[in-house]
Each structure stands twice: as C-alpha cells, then as structure tokens.
Amino acid sequence: MEKITKEVYLKWYEDMLFWRKFEDKLAAVYIQQKVRGFLHLYNGQEAVLAGALHAMDLSKDKMITAYRNHVQPIGMGVDPKRVMAELYGKVTGTSQGMGGSMHIFSKEKGFYGGHGIVGGQIPLGAGLAFADKYFKRDGVTICYMGDGAVRQGSLHETFNLAMLWQLPVVFVCENNGYAMGTSVARTSYSTEIWKLGLGYEMPCGPVDGMDPVTVAKEMSKAIERARSGGGPTFLEMKTYRYRGHSMSDAQHYRTKDEVEEYKKIDPITQVLDIIKEKEYASDDEIKTINKRVKDKVSECEKFAEESEYPPISQLYDMVYEQEDYPFLQHKL
C-alpha cells in the first residue's frame, strides 16, 4: 500500500467532503422533485470508499455495488456532472437517463454498477473476477454489499464458488446497522457478519469503517491477497448512515441520539482533525478546499439542469445489441 501522506489526507478530506455535499445536493433537488424515483444516500459511510480507493489500482481493479452508488463511480474517476445528470434523467447522464439513481455504470472507469436487487450484484462481482482470472489479467474486483444483502442466498452460493475457484475478489459488507428499517440484530442470529466467511474458510474480519486509514490497510491486504492468487476475502466494515434508507424514511427505528453518537466519529471530521493537528493545511487552505467543493457541486447541478432529456427514439436503442430488433408495437 502506498504511504498515507499529507497529500492523501488532503485528498481524502476533499473527496469525502465532495461526496457528502454531492449527496446533500441530491437530497435538496429531490425535495424539489427534480430527481425522482428512489434516492439512497451515502452520508456517513465515506471512509469505506476513501480507504478502498487508496488501496486499489484504478488502472485495472474493478468495483461493483448495490443501489447506494452515486459516489463510488465519482471516486473511480467518473465525471460527477454526468452522475448528477443521470439522476436528473438527462441524456448526458452516465446511462443516458436509462438507469437513474440505482444504476450508475462506467465501463471506461471500471465501475460495474449500480444494482437494484439486494444481493444480486454479489455473483456478478465474482463473475468479473472470474473473467479477470480466465484471461490471466491481474485485476481485482471490489464487491460491495449492505448488511441486508448478506442474508441472501446469492452470497452463500457465491462465497462457496469464489473460494472453490479462488477468484480475485474482495467482498465488502458495509454494515451500517440497518437493512432499510430493520436492524441487523432483528434479522441475524449472529450479528458478527464477518463470521459468514468462516463457514467457507474465506479470510475474513471486522474493520472500523469510519476510519479511512484502517479501511485502507485492511483493503490493501485483501487486494494483495487476491492479486497474488490467494483468492477472496470478506471484510465487514462497521459503518453508519446518517440519512434514512431512502428519502421517504421517517427513521422511527432509531434514536436521534444514536445518530449523533456516530457523528462524533464522522470520517470527514476524523480526517480534518488529523489535518489540523499535523498542520497539513492552514485554516485558509481548508476554506479554499471547502469553496472548491461547493463550486464543484454547483457546477454539477447546473450541468444537470441545463442538459437535455433523451430523445423518445432512445427507448428502443438500448435493449439489444442487434440494431434492427423487431420490437412489438405497444400502442396505436
């Protein structure tokens, strides 16, 4: 793993702050009904992504996740303007307006979605790794899932196959405590999710998901294992989401005090504290970063607002590779 230098801390601060503010902006425009459908926000979980990105080799490693997926592609290098435009349903969006909030993809940047069915992406992630191994490439796939997804059969079938075939994949459960409104404790006999790896003899363990340094170190070990032919790893990132599951969530299942407790170990605050303590940046420099983040979010909003909706003809352009597929008529 590359050393965690001053530059890394500053990058983490700026990236995580941007992701946070990007999501806040989405919440705001959602209330204005400019973005519709479901909207699952990442606030609070940023360290899980920041730490992973530090450990990955973005020239060959891949990432796949579920529907809480707006900021991961941005972290992988996708233009955030295009992500915002996708949520607006515009033709300039990452999927030209065909996917929306839950389905962000970037083939160019190695981001494989963006998946709406809980647990459905787990075998896909193993499949990406299968192809890398098949073609003797040395890329590693990072496959995220939530604490709800680990209760799907797809996880268990995939864990067995990934171990059997020693696939270069790192499975990461982002345990934010709640599958929608149901806590882990209410759905799991054992609340130590990482132990699910034990039954498959998969290297596994719990990780403090609020600290990007710890995440980076553990991800680095897992990625190295996968890249050197040592097969998969399962990490449980203990993290927290500040916002509801989606936008219509009244959050009766938890207390405000609980949320406030977690904000005390907020990943952005943790990183900022280190920056201040080690004098990596002056207050003015931090203000400059904050301003840059704010401006960038505004640019995304402006771009999405000003972009065009897709042409109606696009409805038939995306389903098949076959160009002349004879679709049935649906109305007169």
Add this chain to the structure above:
Amino acid sequence: MKTIQFREAIAEAMSEEMRKDESIFLMGEEVAEYNGAYKASKGMLDEFGPDRVIDTPISELGFSGIAVGSAMNGNRPIVEFMTFNFALVGIDQIINNAAKIRQMSGGQFNCPIVFRGPTGSAGQLAATHSQAFESWYANCPGLKVVVPSNPRDAKGLLKAAIKDDDPVIFMESEQMYGDKGEVPEGEYTIPLGVADIVREGSDVTIVSFGKIIKEAHKAADELAKEGVNCEIIDIRTVRPLDFDAIINSVKKTNRLVILEEAWPFGNVATEITYQVQSQAFDYLDAPVQKINTADTPAPYSPVLLAEWLPNHQDVIKAVKKVLYK
C-alpha cells in the same frame, strides 16, 4: 449431409464455436467430468480442459450470476441448466441482470451469453419437472428465446445464439436428445428470428415449436389421408417471433391452429392469436384454435399425463374445427 443425434448437434455447435473463440466457456452441473447430464457436452472436457468446461455445484443463482458478471468483463459464457425448471432458483440473474444490463448502463455493457437446457415435460416427472417457461422468458425484453425441434436446427441455431451479442435462452428437450436427423457437413448457422415452413399446404396453417411439433406432423400425415392439406410452420425462435411467416401463411390458408406445450393462460399461442387477428382479420375463415397443456400442474399418473399433454388427435380435432368438418 450426415446423420447425428440431437445431443451431438448441441455438442458440435458448442465445440465448433469454442475452437474459434477462446472467450467462450461452458459451465453447469455435470457438464465436464460426467459429459453432461444428457451427454450434450460429451468429449468437451477432454478437448477444452477444465478451465473452459466447468463443473459447478448445484448453485444456479450463483453460477448464473458469475457467468453474467464474466460476460460484462469479456467472456461469452454458455450456461447449461440441467433443466429450465432448475433455472427458477437463478432466474433473478437472467431477468434482472442479463436482460437489463445493456439498457441500465445506457448501452455500455452488453451480455453475450447463452442459457441452455431442456424445457417442458419428459415423461412422468410430475409437477416440478415438466414445465415450459418459453412464454415467461419471451415476455422479457432484452432476451431472445430459441426452441429448436430437430438436430439440424439445433446446431445451426445454437451456433447463431453463441455468436449473438445479446443474451439467448436456448431450450431443448430430454426427449429429443436421442433424436437423429440430417445436418449439413461443415460450417453453417441458422439466423435467429426466422421461422421455417416445414410442410407446405393450402388448407390450414399449423404453428408449433420444440418437441411437440412432432404431434403436428403426425396429425398432418393422418389428415392428408383424408385429403386435408396442412401447412406446418416451425417458428424455431419465440423471441423475436417471425410473425410475417405466420401471417403470410394464414393469408394463403385462411385457417390457423397453434400447438404449444405450455399452460394455456397468456402463452406464445396467445400472442400469435392476437397478432393474426390484428393483422389478418379479414383473411380468417374461422376463429383461431390453440392447443396447450391442461391448465394444471403436470400430473404423475400415466392416464392423467396423457390427458394433460396435447397430442396429434387434439390437433386433428382442432384442424377439423377450423375447417368446419
């Protein structure tokens, strides 16, 4: 021409394409060391090795998803289901991922994959092992659905399905694997979406596909003795369906009977009936008749199963009905 079994046609199609394209692999239960539950991959492990002919545990959801993921990253997988009844536990990966990745990603990813295996009844296997899901898959945009009825079509269509850049559901039958038929020597493919007029006639059009089409042939032979001249269309591909071939035939015969081994509600025959009344209403001299399985799960007892399945007598009856005989 040479004469081979249906299962050999399947193995030849897969092997010929795998020789040409290293990104193709075959995955499924018993496909490698056992040579296929129905020997449709006989000899392939020996030729291609365990990296390309891959035995799986009984984990349809897991290996279907892994195959789809690999297709997003450069492979062109062939997934064998021991039967499509078992695909039900993996169908999420077919419907939600294989069929939708292209649209959801705005055309960035396509999914060149073939899911193949037997469909429909195969003797007294009762309710869970006798189901035909052609209309389920054909209902889903993003998929193509192919159901051959003879070795020549099976080989040509499977080769086309493997070369196709979209996901294809390719449905066979346990009761056809032993069927022998003539296939051309050397390289050939049969395009998807093109029906075959397998028997020319002028009095009535019978549309069918898959193994049950044999009942249409038997019926046509019997009816010929009575001077009734049946035209039989094997649609071969259910999605996209060659409606033009059917409509052109109906314009000639003015009468249509559809034979499909599937439950009667909302099946392939239903859609054909709708399209024909919509596009050739004035050409019809009688209401369209469709023959399906009973509207019940398949029974076990031989007498009940015989009643449940459509047969050539049912076809003869339907043809006589549309002819007002």
